[in-house]
């Protein structure tokens with residue numbers, strides 16, 4: 001099946017699900033994003049996605065204890081609080097992406113926890129113990145077109161991650177014009193949301209630069225954490241999000 005057709009069919013099957021395009025062409029065992037896509041299943045609640053790799057698989061780039069707390073405590077907390085915030089709201093039954101696009105700056109419960117769920121689901125899915133290297137094919141072409149080469153992209157992304165003051169995320173995202181761009185957002189915001197500073201778009205790669213993401217192993221050395229993230233990026237997964 002042609003890629004576009006497949007994605008369309010998948011999206012139709014998964015009406016009301018989040019990150020649906022991310023699962024296109026996956027045939028092996030459940031990956032993080034597939035589980036994350038069970039948005040608004042019966043009962044209307046979101047679920048913590050399982051990791052597709054053991055907790056220690058990303059070490060030494062990300063240590064097992066950090067993964068255990070980050071996934072099992074932080075992300076689990078966002079899911080739990082998001083479900084609570086959704087109860088009785090006008091957003092029940094919508095996809096996660098639609099909710100994020102619709103919520104305002106003052107809907108802090110939905111914004112922080114829905115963003116937290118989306119962002120971490122994406123984050124786990126774009127990392128792999130077999131990751132690293134450089135992208136190829138259409139993704140490589142798109143990065144070259146937008147940034148003038150992989151090294152320039154890497155520099156822009158790393159700068160965004162290192163200079164985000166306080167807690168937040170660095171993103172590689174696709175704009176409405178189809179062009180890739182790098183940005184960063186505070187807290188659990190992301191480029192899907194309204195009311196953000198900077199360009200809006202669809203994130204295809206994200207890096208968590210909250211201290212809880214690296215402090216146990218790296219302490220204050222955020223730059224080292226950002227540099228080592230490039231050892232574990234699963235570019236094949238990122239490429240699927242390019243659409």
Ligand code: MN3
Nearest residue numbers: 074208210213
């Ligand atoms: Mn986090």
